[in-house]
Amino acid sequence: MKLDHNRIKEILPDYLKGSLPEEMRSEIENHLKDCKDCRSEMSFITELMKVEVPDPGDLFWQTLPQRVKETVKEEKAKRFSVKSLFLRPLPVAATVAVLLLLVLTYTTTMQKKEIKEIADLEPYSSPFTIAVVDYSSITEKDIPLISEKLAVNELSLQTENFLEYSYVKEFASLSSKEMEGLYEAIKQEHRNGG
Amino acid sequence: MEDDIRLVERYIAGDGRSIEELVMKYQKQIYALVYRMINDIEETKDLTQNTFVKAINGIRNFRKEASFKTWLYQIAINTSLNHIRQSRYVETELEESIMGNQASALSDIIENEKRNYIKRCLDELPERQRLAIVLRVYDGLSCSETAKVMGCSEGAVKAHYHNGVKRLREILKEKGYEIRS
Numbered sequence: 001m002k003l004d005h006n007r008i009k010e011i012l013p014d015y016l017k018g019s020l021p022e023e024m025r026s027e028i029e030n031h032l033k034d035c036k037d038c039r040s041e042m043s044f045i046t047e048l049m050k051v052e053v054p055d056p057g058d059l060f061w062q063t064l065p066q067r068v069k070e071t072v073k074e075e076k077a078k079r080f081s082v083k084s085l086f087l088r089p090l091p092v093a094a095t096v097a098v099l100l101l102l103v104l105t106y107t108t109t110m111q112k113k114e115i116k117e118i119a120d121l122e123p124y125s126s127p128f129t130i131a132v133v134d135y136s137s138i139t140e141k142d143i144p145l146i147s148e149k150l151a152v153n154e155l156s157l158q159t160e161n162f163l164e165y166s167y168v169k170e171f172a173s174l175s176s177k178e179m180e181g182l183y184e185a186i187k188q189e190h191r192n193g194g
Numbered sequence: 195m196e197d198d199i200r201l202v203e204r205y206i207a208g209d210g211r212s213i214e215e216l217v218m219k220y221q222k223q224i225y226a227l228v229y230r231m232i233n234d235i236e237e238t239k240d241l242t243q244n245t246f247v248k249a250i251n252g253i254r255n256f257r258k259e260a261s262f263k264t265w266l267y268q269i270a271i272n273t274s275l276n277h278i279r280q281s282r283y284v285e286t287e288l289e290e291s292i293m294g295n296q297a298s299a300l301s302d303i304i305e306n307e308k309r310n311y312i313k314r315c316l317d318e319l320p321e322r323q324r325l326a327i328v329l330r331v332y333d334g335l336s337c338s339e340t341a342k343v344m345g346c347s348e349g350a351v352k353a354h355y356h357n358g359v360k361r362l363r364e365i366l367k368e369k370g371y372e373i374r375s
Contacts, residue, residue, distance in 0.1 A: 017334040065214035
C-alpha cells in the first residue's frame with residue numbers, strides 16, 4: 001500500500017496512538033524522514049496529546065456509578081408520581097367535577113347568548129292583531145279617491161244580513177210533510193255516519 | 195467485562211446493577227471528552243453524571259445501529275455543546291481576562307502552563323473543528339468513528355480536523371508560541 005502525503009497527515013493521530021499495522025507504520029516512518037511538513041504536524045499533535053485532563057479523584061470515580069443509579073431512580077419515581085397523580089380516585093373525581101362544571105357553564109352561556117340574540121331581533125307582531133292605521137299620512141287630495149272607490153263599492157264593509165240569507169225563510173216556506181221528510185232524511189244520514 | 199449490548203438488554207429487563215457496570219466502563223472516557231470541551235473540573239463532573247443519566251433514561255432509544263460507545267459519545271457531546279451555548283457569554287468574558295493575563299506572562303511560563311495555554315487556544319476553535327481534534331487526537335477515534343459520533347461524513351471530519359489543526363497553529367503563532375519539529 002502506498003500512502004500519499006495527505007493521507008499520512010490524516011492518520012498521524014492513529015500512528016501516534018499505535019493503532020496502525022506494522023506495514024503502514026514503517027511507510028509513515030520512511031515518509032517522515034523526508035517530509036518536514038509531516039514532522040512538524042506530528043510534533044504539534046504530540047504537544048497536543050501532552051495536554052492532560054485533571055483527575056477529579058478516586059472518590060468521584062468510586063461514587064459516580066452509584067450516583068447515576070440513584071438519580072435515574074429518583075427521576076423515574078418523579079415521572080411515575082406525575083402519572084399516578086391522575087389515576088387516584090380523588091383526582092379522577094375532581095377532574096370529572098371540573099369537566100361537569102365546564103359543560104354546565106358552557107350550556108348556560110349558550111342559553112344566555114340565544115336569549116340575547118332573540119331579544120335583539122325586531123319586536124314580534126302577531127299576524128292576527130289589527131295594526132293601528134296611521135291616518136296622519138292621508139291628505140285632502142286622497143279623499144276624492146276614497147269617495148270614488150266607495151262609489152264602486154270597493155271599500156265598503158261587507159255587512160252580511162244573516163237573517164236575509166239564512167235557511168229560516170226556506171224552512172218557513174216548507175209544508176209540515178216536507179218538514180217531516182227532511183227530518184227523517186237528516187236522522188237517516190246521522191245513522192249512516194254522516 | 196460484559197458486552198455493552200448485553201448490559202443494555204439486562205437493564206431493560208430490570209437489572210439495575212448493569213447501569214453501574216456501564217458507568218464504570220466509560221466514566222473516564224466520558225469525563226475526559228467532556229473536560230476537553232468544557233475546561234472546568236466541577237462542571238465536567240456534573241456534565242459527566244448528566245450524560246450517563248440522560249443515556250440511561252433514553253436507553254430505549256438506543257437502536258443498536260451504532261456501538262453503545264458512539265451513542266454515549268453523541269450524548270456527551272450534545273450535553274457539553276448545550277452547556278457551552280447556554281453559558282457562552284459568561285465564558286467569553288472570563289476567557290478574555292485569562293488570555294490577557296497569560297499573554298503578558300508568556301516569557302515565564304513553564305511546560306505545564308504551555309499545555310494549559312494550548313488547551314485554552316483549543317477553546318477558540320469553532321465547535322466542529324475542536325470536536326474533530328478532540329475525538330481524533332485525544333480519544334483516538336478513527337475517521338469513520340468520529341464521523342458517526344459527529345453525525346457527518348468522513349470527508350467532513352477530515353476537513354474539520356485539517357482546518358482545526360491549521361487554525362490552532364495559527365492562533366498559537368499569533369500569540370507568539372510556535373511548535374516546531
